[in-house]
Amino acid sequence: MTTTDDVQAPSARTTPGGPRARRRTAGVGRVSAPVALLWLAPAIALIVGVVFYPAVMLFRASRSEYSITGLYQGSAGWDNYSKVLAYPDLPVVLKNTVVWVVAVVAITIVLSLALAQLLVKDFPGRRFVRWAVIVPWAASLVITSQLFVLLYDSNYGLINHVLTGLHLIDEPISFLGDDRFTMASMIVVGVFVSLPFTIFVFIAGLAAIPTDVMEAAEVDGASPWQRWRQITFPLLRPAMLIATVLNTIYVFNSFPIIYTLNDRNPGFTHDTLITFMYKLAFKSQEKDVGMSAATGVLNVAIILLVVLVYLKVVNWREETR
Amino acid sequence: MSSTRRHIMLAATAVTGAMVLSACGGGTGAGQAAGGSGDGEKATSITLMAAEYSKDNTKAFWDAFAKEYKSKYGYTLNVNVVSWDNIDQQSSTMIQNNQPPDILNLNAYASYAKDGLLYDADAVLPSEVKSDILPTFVQYGTYDGKFYGFPDLSSARALFYNKTLFDKAGISAPPTTWAELEADAKKVKDATGDAGYAMPLGPEEAQGEFSMWLFNNGGDWKSDGSWSINSDKNVETLTFLKKLADEELTQSNPARTNRADAFDLFKSGKAGMVVGFSPLAAALDADKTVDYGVAPFPSNDGSESKTFGVTDYLMAFKKSGNQDAVKAFYELYYDKDQINAFIEKEGFLPVTTSGLEYFQKDDALKVYLDTLPNARLTPTDDPTWDKVKLAVQQNLGAAMTEDPKSVLDKLQQSAEAES
Numbered sequence: 188m189t190t191t192d193d194v195q196a197p198s199a200r201t202t203p204g205g206p207r208a209r210r211r212t213a214g215v216g217r218v219s220a221p222v223a224l225l226w227l228a229p230a231i232a233l234i235v236g237v238v239f240y241p242a243v244m245l246f247r248a249s250r251s252e253y254s255i256t257g258l259y260q261g262s263a264g265w266d267n268y269s270k271v272l273a274y275p276d277l278p279v280v281l282k283n284t285v286v287w288v289v290a291v292v293a294i295t296i297v298l299s300l301a302l303a304q305l306l307v308k309d310f311p312g313r314r315f316v317r318w319a320v321i322v323p324w325a326a327s328l329v330i331t332s333q334l335f336v337l338l339y340d341s342n343y344g345l346i347n348h349v350l351t352g353l354h355l356i357d358e359p360i361s362f363l364g365d366d367r368f369t370m371a372s373m374i375v376v377g378v379f380v381s382l383p384f385t386i387f388v389f390i391a392g393l394a395a396i397p398t399d400v401m402e403a404a405e406v407d408g409a410s411p412w413q414r415w416r417q418i419t420f421p422l423l424r425p426a427m428l429i430a431t432v433l434n435t436i437y438v439f440n441s442f443p444i445i446y447t448l449n450d451r452n453p454g455f456t457h458d459t460l461i462t463f464m465y466k467l468a469f470k471s472q473e474k475d476v477g478m479s480a481a482t483g484v485l486n487v488a489i490i491l492l493v494v495l496v497y498l499k500v501v502n503w504r505e506e507t508r
Numbered sequence: 509m510s511s512t513r514r515h516i517m518l519a520a521t522a523v524t525g526a527m528v529l530s531a532c533g534g535g536t537g538a539g540q541a542a543g544g545s546g547d548g549e550k551a552t553s554i555t556l557m558a559a560e561y562s563k564d565n566t567k568a569f570w571d572a573f574a575k576e577y578k579s580k581y582g583y584t585l586n587v588n589v590v591s592w593d594n595i596d597q598q599s600s601t602m603i604q605n606n607q608p609p610d611i612l613n614l615n616a617y618a619s620y621a622k623d624g625l626l627y628d629a630d631a632v633l634p635s636e637v638k639s640d641i642l643p644t645f646v647q648y649g650t651y652d653g654k655f656y657g658f659p660d661l662s663s664a665r666a667l668f669y670n671k672t673l674f675d676k677a678g679i680s681a682p683p684t685t686w687a688e689l690e691a692d693a694k695k696v697k698d699a700t701g702d703a704g705y706a707m708p709l710g711p712e713e714a715q716g717e718f719s720m721w722l723f724n725n726g727g728d729w730k731s732d733g734s735w736s737i738n739s740d741k742n743v744e745t746l747t748f749l750k751k752l753a754d755e756e757l758t759q760s761n762p763a764r765t766n767r768a769d770a771f772d773l774f775k776s777g778k779a780g781m782v783v784g785f786s787p788l789a790a791a792l793d794a795d796k797t798v799d800y801g802v803a804p805f806p807s808n809d810g811s812e813s814k815t816f817g818v819t820d821y822l823m824a825f826k827k828s829g830n831q832d833a834v835k836a837f838y839e840l841y842y843d844k845d846q847i848n849a850f851i852e853k854e855g856f857l858p859v860t861t862s863g864l865e866y867f868q869k870d871d872a873l874k875v876y877l878d879t880l881p882n883a884r885l886t887p888t889d890d891p892t893w894d895k896v897k898l899a900v901q902q903n904l905g906a907a908m909t910e911d912p913k914s915v916l917d918k919l920q921q922s923a924e925a926e927s
Contacts, residue, residue, distance in 0.1 A: 248604075255894055257600035258623045341760055342773060364764035451710045451764045453905045469597050470711070472899035472922065476604060 242487075248480035255474045267481035276455040276463075284439070284459040286370060291377035291438045295385050296430060298378065300423075303389030324383035332447035335376045339363050339448075363448055369457045373448050377438060384437075385430045392426025393419070428501060432494055439490050460486050551830040553584035554610035554837065557599060559820065560591045561661075562787075565853040573846060581836040608825040610834055617649070617657035617821045618891040627824040629655035632835045637842040640860045645819055648885045657888065658838065659819040659859040661851045664876040664883050665720050666815065667806065668784035668792075670777060671799040676700055677780070682803035685810040686725075686748060689781070693757040696780035703759040705752060706779035712766035714904040715886060715897050720783050720816040721745050723884045724807040729896075730887045735923040737896075738916035746904075746912035748808075753908050763905025774798070785818075786876060790855040802875050815876070817883025819859060896923045 218226075252263035271277065306317055323331060338345050339362035347359040362372040396419060404414050442461050449457045458466065464486060468479035556574075560566045567589045574585040588609065590598055595614060602608050608625065620626050629638050633655070638646070641659065649657030669682050677695035693704025708717050722728065725748075727741035736742070753762050759773055774782040775791065777798050782788075783805065792798055804813035822841065824834045841847055848866045851858055857876055858864055864880070867873050887893045899922050907915040 253604065254623050255619045255891075256623050256625065257603035258625065259604065259606075342778060343776070359760075361761050361764070364761040451712075451766050451769065453711045453714070453763065453902045469600070470898065471902060472895045474895065474898060476600065 245480050245483050248476060249484045251477050251480075253476040257476060263477055267475070267477040268485070270475075271467075271478050271481050271485065276458075280455055280458050280460055280463045283370065283457060287374065287377065287445070287459050288435060288439050290374045291381060292431060292434045294374070294378045295381040295434060295438075296427070299382055299385035299389050299430070302382070303386050303393060306386065306390055307393045320383050320386055322383075323380050328380060328441075328443035329447060331380055332376060332444050335372075336363065336448060336450075339372055364451065366456065369449065369452065373445055373457070376444050376448065377441060380444070381434055381438060385434060388426050388430045388433075389423065392423045395426075396422045424501075432497065435493065435497070436490055439486075439493075460489070549829050551583075551610075551827070551833050553586060554830055554833045555586045555588060556611045556613070556837075557588045557590060557595070557602075557609040558613040559595050559615075560589050561854045561856070565850075569850050569853060573840070576846075577837065577840055580840060581833070583833040583836060585837070608827070610827060610830050611822055611824055611837060613660060613820060613822050615818075615820045616888060616894050616897075617823045618651050618889055619894045620823060620825075621651040621654075621656040622891040625825055626656045627826055627831070627834065629658070632824050632831060632838055633658060634835070634839050634842075637838060640842065640862055642859055642861060642864070642881055644817070644881060644883060644885070645859050648819070648887075648889050649821065651889050651891070656823060657821040658823065660822045660841075660847075661854065661856040662817055662819040662859050662880065662883075663785040663787070663856050664815045664817045664880050665716070665783050665785050665805065666875055666879075667781060667803045668774060668788065669781045669801050669803065670696075670774065670779065671801050672777065673700055673702060673780045674801075682801060683806045685806050686808045689806050690752065690755075690757065693752065693780060694755070697757050700780075702777075703773065703779045704757040704781065706765070706770040706773045706782040707749065707752065707758040707762040708765045708767040708770035709749070709762045709905045709908065710764050710766040710769070711901045711905070712768065713901070715900040716767065716816065716818065717783060718746070718749075718900070718904055719884070719886055720805055721749060723814045723816055724805055726808075728884070729893070730890065735896075735920055735927070737923055738913065738920040743913045743916055745808075746907050746916060750907055750912055763908040774800075786857060786873065787855045789872065804875065804879065813879070815879040815883050817880065817885050819885065819888075892923060892926045895926050899923075 249267055250263055250265070252260040252266070254260055302320070306313065306320070337343075339347075341347055341359040341361040341364065344359070344362070346362070347356075350356045351359060360368060362368045400418055400422075401414065404418055409417065439459075440461055441459075442465065445457070445459055445462045446465065449462065455463060455466070460482065464479050464482040467473055467482060468476050556570065558566065558570055567587070570585075570587040570589060574587050577583060577585045599609070599612055599614065603625070612620075617626070621628075638655065641649075645659040645662065646655055649655050649659060651657070667682060673696050674680075674682075674692070677692070677699040679692050679695055683689040683692050689705065696702060696704040708714070719729070722742050722745045725741050725745045727739055727745055728736060730736060731739070749762075752758055759765060759770070759779065770779070770782050771784070771788055771791075773779045774784070774788075775795060775798060784802070789800075789802065792800055805815065807813055822838075824838075842860065844862055844866065847860065848858065848863055851863065852867075857873065857880055858867055864877060867877055886897065896919065899919055903915060903919060
């Protein structure tokens with residue numbers, strides 16, 4: 188019984204005139220525990236099957252020793268973890284991960300704010316533009332990444348073709364092979380594919396801002412910048428919160444972009460934790476599924492920690508109330 | 509909030525989809541394991557996990573093969589063709605789950621033999637087949653005194669050169685020494701601005717490119733049973749490659765160029781020379797845009813050229829009850845009509861004495877066939893090589909910016925540490 192109470196509590200709390208509303212939901216919506224369980228069973232089965240079971244298997248794999256062929260060799264204790272933590276390339280990988288996540292999320296949010304502002308305005312062809320914005324989101328990440336590999340290519344890439352044609356550069360730039368450009372080139376693609384989702388979150392957020400508040404501010408003589416800074420921006424904070432948290436998780440876990448664009452580069456110079464995990468299992472000389480699983484467990488811990496810290500910092504209970 | 513939920517729903521759907529797919533894949537294996545688990549009970553169907561050499565031919569061949577296999581021996585062959593990008597991953601997962609395929613087609617076998625997962629030739633290979641396989645391939649397929657790595661096909665490398673670019677640069681014949689190769693690359697570069705020699709030292713197959721060079725300088729990965737990666741000869745070889753790159757006779761960034769990229773460069777007529785093999789020739793013949801020639805790869809001192817050979821393997825996993833079916837599989841695969849048809853379609857080279865005779869009819873293959881029986885391979889018979897190869901792929905390119913000797917020293921150390 189306590190569980191159903193807990194589930195209903197938030198919705199009851201948000202309804203004005205709490206006690207009365209609660210009694211009503213208690214009368215109509217309340218069901219006995221077995222019946223509730225029956226209805227929840229498919230969802231629980233799904234969660235157990237796709238979240239819980241793989242997580243347990245991942246943890247088990249991280250504590251096992253595997254041969255290069257994948258054959259189970261026995262328990263490894265915490266060896267895989269200590270091997271990963273002592274891995275010479277780990278600092279570089281961690282640095283790359285931070286640069287990648289922070290840069291992509293920050294640039295995406297700033298650009299999306301501006302673009303969302305544009306897309307809520309009424310202009311001819313707005314519908315068409317909004318649809319066009321969705322395209323990078325709808326396209327498969329591998330295809331998008333592969334397209335950018337072609338665009339960036341130093342021998343026949345379109346970008347180099349245009350830049351040399353305009354005489355901005357004399358020699359083609361190897362965007363993906365030259366260490367100075369690789370990370371920046373990948374971040375551009377990361378931002379490109381993260382924009383659509385973020386823009387639409389902000390469009391929804393902007394649409395939810397009541398027009399009368401804006402009109403009142405206008406009547407009071409607030410300048411456009413003041414209106415944006417004092418009204419729009421604060422009211423967008425819930426949308427900002429969602430965009431930041433989801434993008435952070437999404438960008439942190441992004442595999443296809445880095446894997447595809449960084450494909451020709453040896454070693455771990457431009458890898459993030461996610462591609463590092465993959466390479467440990469299949470490409471590096473260790474070729475060790477156990478170490479890879481240990482990295483996977485660490486990754487989950489890291490992303491959970493980052494999100495929790497972020498939520499703590501922005502005080503999410505206040506924001507979402 | 510609805511966007512959050514949609515996100516979660518999407519993720520959940522995707523994960524469920526993946527689960528269902530993998531469940532299907534796993535199901536076949538489990539069914540077989542159950543079918544052949546009882547003592548003395550014979551498996552009536554076996555699974556083949558084959559690498560995809562080409563989109564058009566590989567699946568078509570194995571499907572037809574499965575039909576023939578069924579009608580001749582009565583066993584069912586479940587064919588699972590997997591791209592090269594995924595096959596390591598899939599086979600590793602299947603072995604982790606204790607559900608290996610019965611036959612696996614891969615470019616390595618020694619680690620599997622070391623783990624005791626494979627049948628050796630005495631158990632599953634008809635004796636007339638074993639005597640037909642070229643001695644070189646038997647030698648490199650033998651681990652710990654037993655023959656486990658049965659070759660499915662082979663390739664040998666040679667020097668491809670662009671005749672149009674050579675004409676423009678005023679070169680009449682392909683190089684026969686490294687000094688000539690360097691001079692020709694320079695002429696091509698100066699006359700046309702294109703890369704003189706396309707050098708792929710990226711992670712895809714750095715060990716292949718380096719093998720071709722080091723064999724032609726009298727070096728090797730192993731000599732007399734111990735690792736010799738940082739031998740003087742090999743340091744000299746890698747230093748020479750670095751010199752070519754430093755003089756800008758290669759394409760830009762050789763350390764970050766994969767073999768496929770180098771081939772693309774040559775196919776678009778932007779490279780004077782590249783180390784190629786018969787499938788590249790087939791692609792060039794189909795495109796008809798580049799006028800090219802094929803020559804033996806030059807050696808450092810002009811002595812007789814050595815070729816780098818590559819073979820892939822069809823290995824058989826020990827599973828109870830599957831021995832007869834597996835034996836029948838090899839009997840049929842090494843039938844002249846089957847194996848030669850497969851190799852011909854895919855554009856590779858034979859692995860058997862009878863195959864060598866069969867392919868003599870093709871003049872274009874002569875340059876490879878003559879060298880094939882003496883081809884040098886990487887030490888695929890040593891399980892350590894499976895790890896050293898990965899280390900080479902990830903680290904050899906560093907020599908283009910660092911000291912070649914220290915790069916090879918590090919590789920030597922990690923090879924010795926693994927042995």
